[in-house]
Amino acid sequence: xxxxxxxxxxxxxxxxxxxxxxxxxxxxxxxxxxxxxxxxxxxxxxxxxxxxxxxxxxxxxxxxxxxxxxxxxxxxxxxxxxxxxxxxxxxxxxxxxxxxxxxxxxxxxxxxxxxxxxxxxxxxxxxxxxxxxxxxxxxxxxxxxxxxxxxxxxxxxxxxxxxxxxxxxxxxxxxxxxxxxxxxxxxxxxxxxxxxxxxxxxxxxxxxxxxxxxxxxxxxxxxxxxxxxxxxxxxxxxxxxxxxxxxxxxxxxxxxxxxxxxxxxxxxxxxxxxxxxxxxxxxxxxxxxxxxxxxxxxxxxxxxxxxxxxx
Numbered sequence: 001x002x003x004x005x006x007x008x009x010x011x012x013x014x015x016x017x018x019x020x021x022x023x024x025x026x027x028x029x030x031x032x033x034x035x036x037x038x039x040x041x042x043x044x045x046x047x048x049x050x051x052x053x054x055x056x057x058x059x060x061x062x063x064x065x066x067x068x069x070x071x072x073x074x075x076x077x078x079x080x081x082x083x084x085x086x087x088x089x090x091x092x093x094x095x096x097x098x099x100x101x102x103x104x105x106x107x108x109x110x111x112x113x114x115x116x117x118x119x120x121x122x123x124x125x126x127x128x129x130x131x132x133x134x135x136x137x138x139x140x141x142x143x144x145x146x147x148x149x150x151x152x153x154x155x156x157x158x159x160x161x162x163x164x165x166x167x168x169x170x171x172x173x174x175x176x177x178x179x180x181x182x183x184x185x186x187x188x189x190x191x192x193x194x195x196x197x198x199x200x201x202x203x204x205x206x207x208x209x210x211x212x213x214x215x216x217x218x219x220x221x222x223x224x225x226x227x228x229x230x231x232x233x234x235x236x237x238x239x240x241x242x243x244x245x246x247x248x249x250x251x252x253x254x255x256x257x258x259x260x261x262x263x264x265x266x267x268x269x270x271x272x273x274x275x276x277x278x279x280x281x282x283x284x285x286x287x288x289x290x291x292x293x294x295x296x297x298x299x300x301x302x303x304x305x306x307x308x309x310x311x
Contacts, residue, residue, distance in 0.1 A: 021071050022235050034251045059083045074235035081227045084133040092122040112303045113208040120212050123219035130227050144230030149283015173286040181293045188301045205303040213295035221287045224249045225275055238279045246271035
């Protein structure tokens with residue numbers, strides 16, 4: 001027999017769950033279709049290829065269920081844009097394995113510039129399809145942060161940085177871009193320990209590095225951030241949407257540079273700050289610019305030699 005206090009506690013708990021129902025559904029969907037299942041399966045058993053279709057199936061089921069069940073209705077655009085990104089990514093991944101694509105981009109033995117251009121062309125195509133899908137769903141560019149934004153918008157204080165009052169993004173964005181770029185550069189130096197003479201080898205590849213970094217930063221900012229924040233704007237608060245997109249971004253870098261749990265934490269923190277920039281400035285410029293600078297360093301080191309998972 002439950003006491004009155006226990007009954008009140010249960011009712012209070014259920015009421016809290018109901019009030020956060022959309023948030024719980026959004027996080028559950030995100031985690032199930034993120035790299036979490038892939039990482040667990042690969043680390044424990046090995047192989048991840050078959051997980052693609054269950055993820056797409058789950059998103060399709062959420063979309064259909066949202067037509068019948070009101071609590072899921074706010075998350076229908078979120079599920080739809082993920083379906084578009086997943087399916088488009090798979091289609092272009094299949095195209096990249098065709099003889100036609102291999103002739104154009106050189107296959108597995110291609111040099112860095114050509115191999116990375118192949119990847120970035122695929123990602124840019126997926127990004128453009130995602131943008132088209134958002135517009136077809138009725139979103140305006142401003143609603144999905146597909147504008148430059150207000151560059152001098154106020155950045156909310158971050159006590160972790162000793163920032164006690166708001167300051168314009170023109171100052172905070174510039175300073176943060178410098179500090180995090182120095183941190184990324186230090187990490188890469190400690191990972192690769194290149195000889196000073198070796199660094200000169202990146203100069204011939206620098207124009208390609210700048211172009212590829214710009215493409216990658218744009219693609220990831222739209223796919224990992226703008227598309228998610230835009231479709232979650234309303235169902236979730238801006239802060240909740242920023243954290244959800246940041247974790248999705250961080251998990252996606254488990255096998256990236258940096259590697260493993262440390263890489264996830266670093267990418268999640270960067271994703272949170274870039275999402276914060278996107279929401280506060282209502283545009284792409286500062287997230288893209290900060291992301292671009294990190295990719296310039298990473299791609300420069302990749303052009304010098306193997307920088308990959310675990311490096």
